[in-house]
Amino acid sequence: MKFIFKCHIIDKDLPGRSYGQTALADIDNDGRLEFIMGRSGGDIYWYKFHSSERWSCHLLGENSPSDVGACAIDVDGDGNMDYVTGGAWYRNSQNPDKPFERIVFDPDLNAVHDVVSGDIDGDGKLEIITMSDKNNLRWYKILNDPTEHWIKTDIGPAVHAGASIGDIDGDSSLDVVRTDVWFQNVNGDGSRWLQHDIGPNTPPPSDFQPYFAFDATYSFVCDMNNDGKNDIVFTDAEIPGGKIWWMENIDGSGKSWKRHEIPNGDPIRRGAYHSLYVGDLDGDGDFDIFTCEMEAVGGERPPRWYIWENLDGNGEEWQEHVILDANLGGHAAVVGDITGNGLPDIIAKPWVAQRDNALAGQMFLVFLENLSSP
Numbered sequence: 001m002k003f004i005f006k007c008h009i010i011d012k013d014l015p016g017r018s019y020g021q022t023a024l025a026d027i028d029n030d031g032r033l034e035f036i037m038g039r040s041g042g043d044i045y046w047y048k049f050h051s052s053e054r055w056s057c058h059l060l061g062e063n064s065p066s067d068v069g070a071c072a073i074d075v076d077g078d079g080n081m082d083y084v085t086g087g088a089w090y091r092n093s094q095n096p097d098k099p100f101e102r103i104v105f106d107p108d109l110n111a112v113h114d115v116v117s118g119d120i121d122g123d124g125k126l127e128i129i130t131m132s133d134k135n136n137l138r139w140y141k142i143l144n145d146p147t148e149h150w151i152k153t154d155i156g157p158a159v160h161a162g163a164s165i166g167d168i169d170g171d172s173s174l175d176v177v178r179t180d181v182w183f184q185n186v187n188g189d190g191s192r193w194l195q196h197d198i199g200p201n202t203p204p205p206s207d208f209q210p211y212f213a214f215d216a217t218y219s220f221v222c223d224m225n226n227d228g229k230n231d232i233v234f235t236d237a238e239i240p241g242g243k244i245w246w247m248e249n250i251d252g253s254g255k256s257w258k259r260h261e262i263p264n265g266d267p268i269r270r271g272a273y274h275s276l277y278v279g280d281l282d283g284d285g286d287f288d289i290f291t292c293e294m295e296a297v298g299g300e301r302p303p304r305w306y307i308w309e310n311l312d313g314n315g316e317e318w319q320e321h322v323i324l325d326a327n328l329g330g331h332a333a334v335v336g337d338i339t340g341n342g343l344p345d346i347i348a349k350p351w352v353a354q355r356d357n358a359l360a361g362q363m364f365l366v367f368l369e370n371l372s373s374p
Contacts, residue, residue, distance in 0.1 A: 001282040003307055005323045005346065005368040010047065010055045014363035017352045018042075020068030024336040024347075025081040027072075028096065033336050035347050036072060037365075038064045038085055048096070049338050052369045061090040061100045068161070068332060069115035073126050075146050084128055086112045089146070105142075105150040110134060114163035118174050120190040127190070129155070129176060131163040133212075137178055139190055155183050155193045159215035161237050162201075166221025166230050168254040175254070177232055179217045182254055199257050202236045202243050208297070213238045218276035222287055224248070224260075224315040231315075235273035235291050240299050242273050244289060244308070246315055262289065262308055265320035270304075272297035274351070275333035281344055282372070286313040295329030296352040303329035305346070305368070327358040328366055343370035 021038030027046050028034065038044035044060040064070075065086030075082040080092035083100065087109030090100035114131040120139050121127065128140045128150070136158045141151040155176055162179030169175065173188035179201055186192040204213035216238035224231040229252035236242025243261060250256040264270065271293030281288040288310050293303035305324035311317040323346075333348030346368040355361035 001284075001309065002372065003281070003309075003321045003323050004371045004373070006052070006371055007324055007326060007328075008052050008367040008369060009359070009364055010367050011057065011365040012359055012362045014349070014365065016042065017363060019349050019363070020332045020351065021064060021066050021070035021085050022332045022334045022348070023070055023072040023083070024334050024338070025072035025083075027081055027092065028094075029080065032340060033338050035334070035338070035365075036060060036070070036083060037332075037349060038066065038070060040064070040067045044070075044083065044085065044090065047365070052339065052367065055367075056096075058096045059099050061102050063102065064088070065104075065110045066112045066115065067110075067132075069112040069130065071115045071117050071128070073117045073128075075142060084115055084117070086110050086115075086130075086132075103147050105140065105146070105148075106152065108135075113161045116163055116165055118165045120165075120174055120185065122173060122188050129163060129165060131158045131161070131178065133158060133160055137163060137176065137183070139176075153190055156181075156195055160212045162215065162217035162219050162234070164219040164221055164232075166232075168221070168230055168232075168249065170229065170252045177219050177221060179215045179219065179234075182232075184254070196254055198232065198247055198254075199259055201234060202239065202241075204239045205241055208240055218274070218291075220276055220278040222278055224287055226286075226314060228252070233276065233278045233287075233289065235276045237274045237276075238272050238297060240271055240297055241269040244273060244291065260315060262318050263320075265322075269300045271295070271299040271329065274331045275348060277333070277335040277344075277346075279335065279344070281307055281335075282309060284313070286310045287315070289318075290333070290335060290346065292324070292330035292333055292348065294331050295350045295354040295357055296331070298329070298354065302327035302357075305330060305333075324368060327356075328364070329354070329357070330366070338367070339369060341370070343372060345370045
């Protein structure tokens with residue numbers, strides 16, 4: 001397939017730096033996806049698509065307690081999408097000119113890198129999983145009155161990044177992945193967790209070893225090779241020269257793993273892959289992979305954006321496609337059909353813009369409109 005994306009800069013007046021907390025959700029119930037992003041410890045914005053060239057920006061909330069992590073779910077069950085960041089959630093105001101109400105569910109939860117939602121206890125309702133450098137990996141039960149403090153259950157120790165969820169051992173309950181290990185939901189209700197090894201991620205190179213470079217990935221649980229057992233896809237998220245790979249769940253119990261590395265198209269050291277989307281990007285029903293290079297943790301050339309096409313449908317044969325080469329990096333990119341043409345679009349921004357980027361060091365929001373055809 002030939003992947004064709006048109007690049008649109010939809011905002012280049014972002015104040016400051018350190019934007020993450022990205023999500024796509026139908027905020028205003030019009031049947032279309034809106035883009036949400038927040039600044040670490042600062043304001044949260046949502047952007048409404050009117051056309052590929054025209055978007056409107058709205059203030060969602062202030063004083064976000066999160067770092068990078070956030071997710072959009074209907075917290076209070078009123079049919080409107082709310083927003084969870086760090087130890088607070090923001091109740092949908094149902095008015096684009098009115099910020100959401102900020103409600104704290106854990107005043108001690110901050111510096112959160114990962115926020116994931118899923119039905120951890122099997123009651124048919126979503127719970128929230130968080131991971132932070134300043135505490136641990138845990139999950140929260142949303143109470144019937146979500147304005148009260150939510151019930152916290154510890155899962156295990158934290159690493160910088162790499163939390164995701166899925167049924168690893170085939171017992172129909174959700175387990176939790178954390179970069180190099182996974183935690184078994186032993187009783188199926190989130191009350192007891194047992195840690196199992198997966199395998200190492202890529203060690204930081206000798207010339208780049210800040211604390212956040214260790215054990216920092218993006219991960220995604222899926223059945224990559226169609227054998228009925230869930231595997232895990234990873235990117236190294238915080239180091240130059242990182243890898244993309246998937247771990248094959250050999251016997252379906254999560255006790256034995258085989259690493260399948262997805263090769264780069266050239267040997268040049270790349271920037272950190274601080275984004276991951278795994279899904280069908282070419283319409284053939286299998287799992288393809290998207291990621292892009294950061295500006296803040298750069299490689300040996302300007303950052304690029306990539307799709308790896310799953311050629312054999314089983315994750316054994318891949319073709320790399322460069323879909324953007326414009327000296328603009330991406331961080332915490334999200335993927336979804338924003339234009340409504342049935343094709344997945346991509347939207348992202350940098351964590352920190354580099355002075356020599358294509359916009360002379362400006363912070364920006366970039367939208368890749370999918371114009372591909374089979």
